[in-house]
Amino acid sequence: MDLSHCNAAPGREFFFGTDALGRDIFSMIWHGGRISLLVGVLATAISTVLAVLVGSASGCAPAWADGVLMRLTELVLSVPGLLLTVFLQAVLGGTDAFCLSVVIGLTGWMSMAKVVRTEVLQLKNTDYVLAARCLGGGFFHVLFRHMVPNFVPSVLFMAVMNVRNAIVAEATLSFMGLGLPVETVSWGSMLSLSQDALLTRSWWTILIPGVFLAGTLLCLTNLGDYMRKSASKRHSNLK
């Protein structure tokens, strides 16, 4: 914090310039990245565990329980995300990175749970699951030995995409003033000063954190795409 150097353009002293509060953006980028990535990974861990639990429970349960679980999932999906976030945040009563990860994790498991359920439903009708059951394999044996290895690839892909979504969610929430406060440095909360930056024309406060954010997201997307592509490769019949 150095108020005599607020809104300084990038130069020899401050590589990426300083923001409206006189903070050096270069050092904040590296420091803030840790929070952004932490929130992304933590939120994904929470949502993935929830999704696999709900999804496989729903896939294996009798029809009525499956119906109830899926209706419940759809209901959570139809509550506006903004309201859910504000509510959860108020209940948890904190604005630190950990609370925010829990909030994002709790609001992001629904679509993945649906995918897991569909996978489980398909898998449990396969012949090898039947064979394993006939050979006397118990429920948990079948689940972990035969089913989990089968749906891991698609869950892994979705998990990588969820890391991406969680990072975007953190940035968007912090930008709108609903996530991390300005004092907690992350790429999102750095961008929350950008409305003022538009007025003072200090482009570096907007451009630089965003470039790092988008770059990270691009890397995650490429990782996810690679995972998906390595699954199937066949030749076109069209030409």
Next chain:
Amino acid sequence: MKKGYPVKLLKETLKFTLSVLVLSVLVFGMSRLAPGDPLYAYYGERVEKMSVVEQEQARARLGLDEPLPGQYVRWFRGAVHGDFGISYQYKTDVKEVIAARIGNTLLLGGLGFFLVFALAPLLGIFCAWREDKAVDRLICRIGTVTSCIPEFWLSLLLLLVFAVWLGWLPSSGAYSVGKEGSLADRAAHLILPLAVVVLGHLWYYAFQVRNRLLEEVRADYVLLARMKGMSGRQVLYRHCMRGVLPSYLSMMALALPHILGGTYVVETVFSYPGIGTLAYESARYQDYNLLMVVSLFTGTLVILCNMAARIVSERIDPRMRARGGVDGGEVRRL
């Protein structure tokens, strides 16, 4: 279809009503249980100067002193008669507040949805036809990059370039003061938000179309059609597109609430007077009645679109009907 059409219609209507009802209870409970004082929304900073007695009187006048179930019943009674109460923040009927803004959101979201809906298949077919050629790779690369950019940052960038540096386009609002009727002025205000909405969603759907088409192209019937002497282009349009269409339509039905929801963030950045800014304000300042209507509006949209997606795919693709729904209906063995 063993059951008659009316029975099915009744069942769907019942399901819909039940979903909306449960949703309203959920939103109602959640908004009231969250900490925060709605009196702030109504009186602003003056609350702090009011005595306890005055605060209690104000609460009683707004009907906030009853127990929760009582409040819900009262709200519900009003709602079925078309009376959703007043907005604490704007001090007028909620319907008026919403009516003044819903047009803007529908214009932005609707136009964005229409553009995505029309452009995504075109782009998808274009890429699928040139699979793994330089053009396809280039478009895929650019598309991946644009889909990675968070919407709010894209808005900021466009604002920075077109409104601040170049000064070509206005930076906020839906129209300039005094030029409410001018169409050109409206359009100028719409360009940037619309660009963000379309750019943010287009590639995702175009890429889905491209991938589905590429799967379809590998099917055996394509080989047969080629042997009959149809050109590749004919096969692509007549056969492959037909295979992709059901999933595309149901995907787009699910995309509608997604795109409308996406406009919320964009609206906030551009200070565009729409439902999004309202939702944000009302959730933040405990403007209960407004929040209920806005949430029910989006929630109903989601439920309706989910239903539409299922029905559309069942109508177009008879296999779905035979199997009894998109998912579910499988033989249960485990």
